[in-house]
Amino acid sequence: MNSIINEHVFIIGGTGNIGTKCVRELISKKIPVTLLARNPQKVSNLFPGVSSDALKVVQGDYNSDSVLKAALPGHTRLFLLVTDIEHMGTIKGYLATLAYASGIQQIVDISSVSVNDPWRSRHIGYKARLAEEAILAASTQVKGTSVVTLRPSRFMSNTIVFDFPVNDAFIDNIPHDTPQAWISTNDIGALAASILADDIEKHGNEVYTMVSQIVTPAQRADIFTRVLGRPISYKQVSAQERFDLLKNNASHFSFSALYDLVTYIETNPTISVGLPILLGREPETFEEYLEPNKHKLL
Numbered sequence: 001m002n003s004i005i006n007e008h009v010f011i012i013g014g015t016g017n018i019g020t021k022c023v024r025e026l027i028s029k030k031i032p033v034t035l036l037a038r039n040p041q042k043v044s045n046l047f048p049g050v051s052s053d054a055l056k057v058v059q060g061d062y063n064s065d066s067v068l069k070a071a072l073p074g075h076t077r078l079f080l081l082v083t084d085i086e087h088m089g090t091i092k093g094y095l096a097t098l099a100y101a102s103g104i105q106q107i108v109d110i111s112s113v114s115v116n117d118p119w120r121s122r123h124i125g126y127k128a129r130l131a132e133e134a135i136l137a138a139s140t141q142v143k144g145t146s147v148v149t150l151r152p153s154r155f156m157s158n159t160i161v162f163d164f165p166v167n168d169a170f171i172d173n174i175p176h177d178t179p180q181a182w183i184s185t186n187d188i189g190a191l192a193a194s195i196l197a198d199d200i201e202k203h204g205n206e207v208y209t210m211v212s213q214i215v216t217p218a219q220r221a222d223i224f225t226r227v228l229g230r231p232i233s234y235k236q237v238s239a240q241e242r243f244d245l246l247k248n249n250a251s252h253f254s255f256s257a258l259y260d261l262v263t264y265i266e267t268n269p270t271i272s273v274g275l276p277i278l279l280g281r282e283p284e285t286f287e288e289y290l291e292p293n294k295h296k297l298l
Contacts, residue, residue, distance in 0.1 A: 007031050007076050008031075010034050011036065011079045012078065012079065013083065014043075014081075016185075017185035018081060018189045020046055020047075022190070022192045025194070027054050027055060033056070034057075034071060035055060035056070036067075040059050043055075058071045062082070062084070074103070075102070076106070077104060079110075079192055080109045081110040082131070085128075085253070089130030093134025097138045097141075099138075100138055105144060107145075108195050110152070111151050112125060113181065113210070114264075116209065122264060123257060135147045148206050150191060153181035154180060154181060155183065156185065156290070162246065162250040168230065168233065170224070171234075173239045174217065175236065176217050176234055176236060178265065179215070180215055180216065182212065183283070184283060184289045187212060187275070187283045187284055188210060190279060194279065210275065213285055218234055220286065223287050223290065243259070
């Protein structure tokens, strides 16, 4: 059995929506955290008033080889989130190798639900699968290590970051009654923190798919209308129009990733019924996620 008192978690990918939630949850559980960040000042702004005993910052990034080799020893677990889709497999495999060699016993990896799709049917799923395989390969080389993989569906935060309403309407290239799988980034971060605080043996090498709600574009329009207090409608556009908009709003994605986002149509998405067991509560609904974030859309 592991004791929380003896845990020390290293965080890679801790300044976004998912990572910040995970860090806050771990700190609330009295688990000390070390966060790798390019900009330490950003970390200070995200976590004001948190003591250096609870949160230590190491300046660097994925490529900071000497920094990572010096910082990783002494930690028991690793939270791993990499946003570089195109090089995800190489990056995660390398980081996992360093982590396990340093003495880290468990990695909680943020992957993608698209890994569940048929082999190479989706660009993002293919890249995420390569990354999962790379971490597993690294784990098999070091006895007593494990990786728990979270496969979240479409982020609710997308509707704030790049899929937001404009002029009282939002667009997509699918029919208004097409079901889509969604998950709150708060729930992803909370589940990651819960696993990192649990006994390592409890989760082993489990994979958890995360779908909390199935919402159509028409239903999303109704949710936006209630939360924002003004009529919001859904407008179906062509795939080309959708692609052009995403190219402007989500320019960090590659052509292949954008193409994937535009052309993918889910087939019979289903809710992950085990999420309340894992979270210890009901997952957030779309409306519950948007309510405290609506100021970003007003």
